[in-house]
Amino acid sequence: MARRPLVMGNWKLNGSKAFTKELIAGLKAELAGVEGCDVAIAPPVMYLAEAEAALAGSAIALGSQNVDVNVQGAFTGDISTAMLKDFGAKYIIIGHSERRTYHKESDEFVAQKFGALKEAGLVPVLCIGESEAENEAGKTEEVCARQIDAVINALGVEAFNGAVIAYEPIWAIGTGKSATPAQAQAVHAFIRGHIAAKSQAVADQVIIQYGGSVNDANAAELFTQPDIDGALVGGASLKAPAFAVIVKAAAKAKN
Numbered sequence: 683m684a685r686r687p688l689v690m691g692n693w694k695l696n697g698s699k700a701f702t703k704e705l706i707a708g709l710k711a712e713l714a715g716v717e718g719c720d721v722a723i724a725p726p727v728m729y730l731a732e733a734e735a736a737l738a739g740s741a742i743a744l745g746s747q748n749v750d751v752n753v754q755g756a757f758t759g760d761i762s763t764a765m766l767k768d769f770g771a772k773y774i775i776i777g778h779s780e781r782r783t784y785h786k787e788s789d790e791f792v793a794q795k796f797g798a799l800k801e802a803g804l805v806p807v808l809c810i811g812e813s814e815a816e817n818e819a820g821k822t823e824e825v826c827a828r829q830i831d832a833v834i835n836a837l838g839v840e841a842f843n844g845a846v847i848a849y850e851p852i853w854a855i856g857t858g859k860s861a862t863p864a865q866a867q868a869v870h871a872f873i874r875g876h877i878a879a880k881s882q883a884v885a886d887q888v889i890i891q892y893g894g895s896v897n898d899a900n901a902a903e904l905f906t907q908p909d910i911d912g913a914l915v916g917g918a919s920l921k922a923p924a925f926a927v928i929v930k931a932a933a934k935a936k937n
């Protein structure tokens with residue numbers, strides 16, 4: 683089954699009003715006329731208004747780096763699905779390793795966020811992946827299965843219909859040390875197979891992005907792999923020309 687690739691930029695804690703406008707203007711110029719790949723950006727929520735305005739008329743979708751499970755009320759500092767929808771956000775990153783680590787987010791809590799997004803009609807981008815120690819201990823598949831099963835146990839495998847998984851080995855994030863295409867493909871095939879054991883139809887359509895030091899030099903080779911359906915990009919998403927090369931590589935490899 684042909685899956686439409688998705689390349690998404692995770693800006694993390696970077697930017698300003700001016701930076702947001704400038705980077706989006708650059709992306710619109712670089713990506714004009716590029717087809718065959720869905721593209722999204724997740725600026726800090728503080729700049730969603732600027733991003734929404736700057737993206738007007740473009741095919742680039744708006745996303746966010748996080749969401750809370752509560753819809754409204756006394757939850758100081760949190761951001762709801764309804765607020766993200768208010769700004770036209772579509773793709774919402776959850777379970778990023780930086781939130782699992784620095785904010786102690788558990789698999790179950792991330793699964794709750796997944797449910798809140800589905801309920802709101804937003805697209806969860808579920809980040810999963812093992813640490814370096816887990817990788818060296820041969821636990822990659824066990825960790826990925828556990829993180830996916832938290833969602834399946836809470837919501838059923840059908841929850842992955844229309845959803846996105848980002849396989850992001852923690853040792854590859856921001857280190858400049860990407861997984862090799864073969865390494866990443868092996869884990870992506872495992873992830874798809876794990877979902878297929880519950881539902882082949884769900885597994886066939888779910889987008890599985892690779893994330894971890896993807897850049898303009900290594901993206902094309904990663905996208906030659908059959909189960910790599912795009913990328914979640916951190917550092918290289920902060921420069922329009924580099925991000926555009928990654929998007930174009932996905933569009934070329936998958937069409």
Ligand code: PEP
Binds near residue numbers: 692858893916
């Ligand atoms: C990320 O944090 O989602 C990520 C993949 O970062 P980088 O591309 O910088 O490794």
